Amino acid sequence: AVDKGIKGGLIDNDIPDWSGKTAVVATDNLAGGQLAGQWLAENLPDGGKIAILEGVLGNPSLEARVDGMLETLGDKAEVVAQTPTDCDQTKGLNAAQDILTANPDIVAVYGACGPPITGALEAVKAAGLEGKLIVVGFDASGDEVAAIQAGTQSASVAQFPDKMGSMGAQAAFDAAMGNPVEPNIDTGTEMVTAHNVDQNS
Numbered sequence: 001a002v003d004k005g006i007k008g009g010l011i012d013n014d015i016p017d018w019s020g021k022t023a024v025v026a027t028d029n030l031a032g033g034q035l036a037g038q039w040l041a042e043n044l045p046d047g048g049k050i051a052i053l054e055g056v057l058g059n060p061s062l063e064a065r066v067d068g069m070l071e072t073l074g075d076k077a078e079v080v081a082q083t084p085t086d087c088d089q090t091k092g093l094n095a096a097q098d099i100l101t102a103n104p105d106i107v108a109v110y111g112a113c114g115p116p117i118t119g120a121l122e123a124v125k126a127a128g129l130e131g132k133l134i135v136v137g138f139d140a141s142g143d144e145v146a147a148i149q150a151g152t153q154s155a156s157v158a159q160f161p162d163k164m165g166s167m168g169a170q171a172a173f174d175a176a177m178g179n180p181v182e183p184n185i186d187t188g189t190e191m192v193t194a195h196n197v198d199q200n201s
Helices: 029-043 060-073 089-102 114-126 142-150 161-176
Strands: 008-011 021-026 048-054 077-084 108-111 134-139 155-158 184-186 190-192
Touching: 008 161, 021 161, 029 060, 029 108, 029 134, 029 155, 029 190, 048 060, 048 089, 048 114, 060 077, 077 089, 089 108, 089 114, 108 114, 114 134, 114 142, 134 142, 142 155, 142 190, 161 184
Parallel strands: 008 021, 021 184, 048 077, 048 108, 108 134, 134 155
Antiparallel strands: 155 190
16 A cells, blocks of 8 residues: 555554554553653652563563653662563463562552453452552553542553544544654553542543
């Protein structure tokens, strides 16, 4: 299509090595991770221990969510575990169980995507730590929002799929009309907590 002069844009995920794209309309995952790290730094006790449930190893978007978090977390907390979960709920549950067994004194869990955090909440509840650990996810999925409303999850980084659609359509229209289009269009992120969860449900 591109060889025939048709514009090609990407929504939600990038193809880094493809030179034919007009624009990438997606979440800035590094910025979202930084948002989570900043929130954690403000809410964790100094020197507390934190565990990280990674997404899919080798996926740039998911790795950026962890890199960004670590960048703004700084030396506020000690990372005692980083476990890949493939963004799978059951793997998140199993990883969290292992982490809590090995590190019963952790104060927080951060997940790079929603399903593993939902699984981790099951492990936290089974360990009798519900409401005692800081649990932060990324996606603000329906399950996460419900958990934040219930007080069992602390926070999550929200993405805006509706903006990806509307801004992606606008970028495609502009490209087709020959108007200038930014190569990278950030659709934004927001920290969802108990204070604003009802606005994001």
